[in-house]
Amino acid sequence: MAGDDLTASESAILVVLMAEAREVLSTELRDRYGLVVRKPQRDKLTRLHYVASRKSGPTYALQLDDKGWVRMQSDLDFTLRGASALGAALTALQAHLRDRVLGRSGCATLAELFALTDVRAPAAEPSGSLTARVVSAYRALADEPGAWVSLRRLRPFLADVPTDHEVDQALRRLSPQVVVAPVRSGGGALRIFVDVTAGVSAYSDRPAGSPHAVIQLSSGSTGPSKVIGRTAADLVGEVRRYTRIDGVALPGERIILLPSMVHVLGLVGGLLYGLHAGVELCPPERLSGDAILAAVAAQDTPATVLGVPFHIGLLASTTPAGPLPQLKRMTTGGELVSAAVANAFTDRYGVPLGNMYGMTEVGVIGTDLYGRHRPAIAPAPGIEVRERDGELWVSCPANPYVGLADPTRWADGWLHTRDAGVVDPDTGLVTIKGRLDSQVSVGGLKVDLTEVEATVAGLPGVVAAVVVWDDGITAYVQADGSLTEETLDKLIAERLAGFKRPRTLRLLDQMPRTTTGKLVRSVPALRDAAS
Template sequence: MDELLKDTDTGTGPGTDDGVGSLVQELFDARDDRLPYLTHQQETVTRGELRERVARQAAIFAGYGIGPGSTVGLRTPPSFTQIEVLLALWRLGAQVLLLDFRLKPPEVAALRTTCRPQFMVSAGSNVRATFGFRSEHEIVTERLRPGRPATTAHRLVQFSSGSTGRPKVIGRTARSLIAEVDRFAGIAGIPGAPGMPVEGDRLLLLSSTAHSFGLVAGLLYSLAAGVSVVFTPRVSARDILRTALEHRVTALFGVPTHFELLAAATDPPALPDLRVAVSGGEIMPPRVAARFAEQYGLTVGEAYGTTESGIVTIDIGGTLRPSVGRPAPGVQIRERRGELYVALDESPYLFGSGGAQYADGWLRTRDRATVDATGAVLVHGRADSLVVVGGLKVDLTEVENVLREHPAVDQAVLVHEDVTEAYVAVAAGAGRPSAEDLSRWCRERLADYKVPRVIRLLESLPRTSNGKLVRRAATLQAALAGEA
């Protein structure tokens, strides 16, 4: 990958592929085409077979006029199809807006309005009835008007909640993706320590392929390293364990929710081939890590990163808990006023969505953290309205804004401790909605993982002496008890 990294330094402008087409070619050329790459149940796709599928998809997309600098929204469920289409679009040099399939139509419409892609590639009919991973999906390609071509060299665009409720639009260049793949390769090469999966390993990937860790550490690194990626048909302890045994998986990547499922399994089978397990997305609760180790005799590692930067720190063997590990190779960090900053060559934010979060070569993660003398990072939680639910970031402000749009709601405050709770004040003169009504309202407008677990209705919400809404759970609970 180092030679390719040199090549990408000479991109010729925002409308060119900036090396992303070469990135796809290099990932395929790195290993033998006969090696298995993707496996789901009894179906296995080799690297060579995937290469042919990607070429066919690219030819079809080229017929629509997609080429270097085209902007394409991609929204498909987890599947071989999702991977084929993403690589095919990159092969053509397109800028891909990778949308989580769990987003609801109003959320997708808002992102399309902001980014104005020229094309939309979506899963076809009967998708709503699907559950879990499938090998293939029919796809539909739609030309959108008015759309605008890429104005920057970013070729992967993702979205993350912002402190104002407006999603941040985050771009990654081919160079950035290559550098992250190389970082994971560097971790794999550290002698005397548990490392990343290598050629011959079978990785059970539970992390979302629409998000950074699952996409780069799971898919792109595995393609470069010759690792076979295995998927489970459904995310349940029973299906995960059956898949792990059937395919003799040697590595497992997921979020704490997955490890909690496995830790709670009754009389689980031994997994003698499993040598490495890594959790990303959110901090692993110590009780879950301890229970998993007790059940399976393997300590779960920690990976910490951001959508903007990719991997920041990692502790593959989980030996440094409660820290999230030391910086990955090539990553520079610093602690400033109790918050963690990561060095980046350029701002990753598009359409002015990042605010002041990037300045003077440093990304402010908004995570409260301390760094010890060895470089190990201990994360203490968020410094803003972002929380993590099931490994996915949720902006409480965004959810509050959706609740306030309900005609019967005057004010709403969200708090998150073990679960996300909403405290809602009903507007004067409006009919009193039920908690079920408000939950349904949210589900129609937000991805399911963003919907508050509990909604509590009050006559009014407590405020501070200067009129600001109180966001302390204890105070809100006391107000609820007082009204009762």
């Protein structure tokens, strides 16, 4: 974008706003960096659409605009009178950042590297609003602001979002008295929680046909979501279950809340338990490693970080600015955590990484909050877990599914989890092996796709992996940018017998995830992501 005649001072303003990747007050720029943004500079950068500015009390709030992010990928003039060496250094630094760091990061743009470093596409915001997720996905896919993005490329980033038709079907099935739906939402794409203006409309004048107090949808990581009902007594029972688990946050302590409260971990394990036990809930300002650590350090009281596996990787890759004596532990739910990720977290922070196993249908099933039994967990108080033909069954007095009578999912007070696992007859510890349908036959030999996936996910350079059966064993892999398909195939061959090795390897820039941060395992969604 030559011809805009930016001065060295104006270029410096763009660099600082890029580094901040947020809205910053002019007074903060002055106090923190000694950078004074004068009216002619502000007006010029605003007129060029490089900077968005608005009046905020006696000062102005500034933020790098879309065209500003694009401009940062072109050469800037840092020539300073009397300081040629400093100007040359800044010029070299910008070129290195653009030409070398950006390429190695796997990010497509500087906007993604800075503004969305920790929240790229679906994994970026598992608990964010749909609007924020679309914005994040667009920024990750578009070559430049305003560029066309194929809906086919966007679809995997929103694989778990139901269509209008699916929502209408669910409403007809539930026949609610009223429907509360968002009319508009506010807040930046990096915010964990956003302000929502809701609209309430009548739907049915029928009295409630069941005692359910909460209706939830399963995460949909393996297929369409199921409609699940929880009664008030069921929710109270789960909250009391939490109070009897050794290692949960205690009264007067804090929970740094990362999971969405739409889903069972955030709703019951975070919100309801916190209100009942007198635990303060503290969501960070943004979904970034630095913001999470800032929330931990904000008070002197002990803090437990509650999140999903995505958040573990986020913190494992973030270097704390100093000691964090307030950090008591991190507790995660959602899916199995690889040993490499778990070790990276504990090595960095020196606190326990606790594990929870649960389902939307019943809530928390088992825990290992001190990380002593990994990968096994101990059944939660009041919960019984059995193994039947390799499948885990969980005690569940009432059918949790609304409008569904499927004896293969629930019968006679037992929920059939469809998770493969074993129960130790001596200790009662439960080890989850993965989904029951992960067993496949290759040339007459049984292969456990969970084993293959764990092997691939543990390889150096692999960020995340999903292994499915798609006319053969197929591995979808998100690498750190330096891993090639040839190298990956060689590493797998060193670790797995020939009949277990994936027939097809697909490297993805970003793995699709559900709103809870789980890796999507739907074959069509994975195919779309790969294409």
